[in-house]
Amino acid sequence: MNVENVLSSTLRERAEHTGPAPADLADRVLGARRRRRRVRWGLSVLVAVTATGLALGQTLGGSADPRPASERDKRDVIGRADQSPPREFVAAGGTALAAHYTIRWADVSSQRIGRRDYQLLDQRTGTYRPVPWRYLDVAPGLRTAAVLEQDLPARRVGLVDMMTGEVTRWIDLPGKKAGAVAFSPDGDRLVATTYDGTPEEVTLGQGSVYPRSDARRNGYWIVDLRSGRAEWHKAPDEAEYTGFIPRRDFDWSSDGRSVRSPNDKKGHDYYDLKGRRATAPPAEKHLTSPPSGVSPDGELVAGGPAGKSQSTAWLIDARTGAREGETFGSEFVAWADDRRAVFLGCQPLECNDWDKRMERLLLVDVETGRVDPLSGGRPMNKTEKELWQPVFAPR
Numbered sequence: 001m002n003v004e005n006v007l008s009s010t011l012r013e014r015a016e017h018t019g020p021a022p023a024d025l026a027d028r029v030l031g032a033r034r035r036r037r038r039v040r041w042g043l044s045v046l047v048a049v050t051a052t053g054l055a056l057g058q059t060l061g062g063s064a065d066p067r068p069a070s071e072r073d074k075r076d077v078i079g080r081a082d083q084s085p086p087r088e089f090v091a092a093g094g095t096a097l098a099a100h101y102t103i104r105w106a107d108v109s110s111q112r113i114g115r116r117d118y119q120l121l122d123q124r125t126g127t128y129r130p131v132p133w134r135y136l137d138v139a140p141g142l143r144t145a146a147v148l149e150q151d152l153p154a155r156r157v158g159l160v161d162m163m164t165g166e167v168t169r170w171i172d173l174p175g176k177k178a179g180a181v182a183f184s185p186d187g188d189r190l191v192a193t194t195y196d197g198t199p200e201e202v203t204l205g206q207g208s209v210y211p212r213s214d215a216r217r218n219g220y221w222i223v224d225l226r227s228g229r230a231e232w233h234k235a236p237d238e239a240e241y242t243g244f245i246p247r248r249d250f251d252w253s254s255d256g257r258s259v260r261s262p263n264d265k266k267g268h269d270y271y272d273l274k275g276r277r278a279t280a281p282p283a284e285k286h287l288t289s290p291p292s293g294v295s296p297d298g299e300l301v302a303g304g305p306a307g308k309s310q311s312t313a314w315l316i317d318a319r320t321g322a323r324e325g326e327t328f329g330s331e332f333v334a335w336a337d338d339r340r341a342v343f344l345g346c347q348p349l350e351c352n353d354w355d356k357r358m359e360r361l362l363l364v365d366v367e368t369g370r371v372d373p374l375s376g377g378r379p380m381n382k383t384e385k386e387l388w389q390p391v392f393a394p395r
Contacts, residue, residue: 068163069126070096070142070395077363077372084360084376085119085388089126091395092363092374093336094296097121098138098393099145100128103200114200118391120145123162131165135180138162139187140394146181146190153177153195153215157223173221176232180249183393185256192221193249193261194232200247217248220259222273233275237261254294255281262290286321291332294318295339300366302332302341311351313343315366327366330359334392339367342374342392350377361390 065072069089078091090097101118118136119128123143133147134154143162148154155177158167178192179199197215217237223230237248250259253270258278260268267289270278280287283298292303295318303314312326329343336342343362350358358377364370378387 068123068143069121070123073126077374079363079372079374080376081360081373082376084378085128086361086375087127089121090361090374092342092372093340094395095334095336095342095392096142096395097128097361097374097390098142099136099391100388101391102388112202113198114202116200120160120165121162122165124164129165131160133158133160136160136391137182138391138393139183140185141187142393142395144187146183148178148181152198152200153179157181157190157192159225171223171228171230173230173232176219176221178221179215179217180247182249182251184252185254185394188225189256190221190223190225191250191252191259192223192230193217194219194221199249217261219275220250220271222259233271235261235271235275238269253281254283254298257281260284264289267292283318286316286318288314288316293332293335293341295335295341297338299338300324302327302335302343302366304332305330311346327364328369328371329362329364333361333390336363340365342390344378344390346377347371347373 070091073089075091076093078089080086080088080090085100086097099118099120101116103114103116105112105114116134118131118133120131120136121127121138121142122129131147132150134150134152135148136145138145145160145162147158147160147167149156149158154173156170156172157178159169159171160166161168173192173194176194179195180193182191184190195215195217199215199217201215217235219232219234219236221230221232235250248261250261250271252258253260258270258272258281260270260280263269267287268280268284270280272278283294287294287301288303292301294301299318301316301318303316306312306314306326310330311328313329313332315324315327316322317324327341329341329345331344333342333344341364343364344359345362346357346359347362350356357380359380360377361374363372363374380387
């Protein structure tokens, strides 16, 4: 309706009901109309700006929901059977894929040097994104990562906010440099394994079946994250190397009262938090060499490969050490709950022919035998760049 029609209609209605119109009626009618148009225009702009902002946030990989991705999606099982390595958040029960990495090996003269390339969970987008760190671990709850810089061993450890990707704090490690780091079960402490050289630099040949490393472990730091206090303890590596990568990194016992390192002959060596030799906690007396782990209720140990096909793993009674049977999956990764565990393994039709063998993350119910894929497959006959390794953390 144009201005003339509005005025004519209003004047006619006024004359019919109330008599002569006031002199300023035309200005009042047009003013009211302009105000209504401004309100409608303002609402339209607000809607347009809001929609544009949401669209831009989605385009940039963000989310209108400010919560971390692991809190936005609380499904019991979140699998990505078509993704290898996973690009989007993966979780099962009480555990989640916090990061994954590959190792690039380069031959320099008689040395072979390995470098890890990590992709860490971005809690804003729920995707795994490349990060510049040489070694990392993730705290329970998936909010903080502990990182070491590119040149290992590192003189400090950083704490990264997984929502922003920014380092919020650096903790110096004076004198003894770290080649690995691991969070305690409560997330309040770190153990940082120290080496006198690069732990993934090995010497080829020299008459040995396996490459040998010139770097040796010499101890570990216990770092209290609340106070920032760090104490170093001597713990030289006395284990015999029987693997390609000569690491003897410390991680934590399940009760958080001691730290442990792998020993190929007897499972693990334990130390208390003051650098003294310790015994295994009751639930870990029958823990085998890695990869292995005790169920959350302390009743079962998921052990190493059970057969020549390397498609099953042993289940062991944690109290007696007796073998309870086999479960599907060749390499234990993490427990999801008391009866479900995550393994790396091949599905039945992919296990027999090594050239066609594909390993993937599998969620296995050790009671019923149910197997659910959590990722796409890793071709075992491909280059190390494609053999990504998972890093899990409590959800």
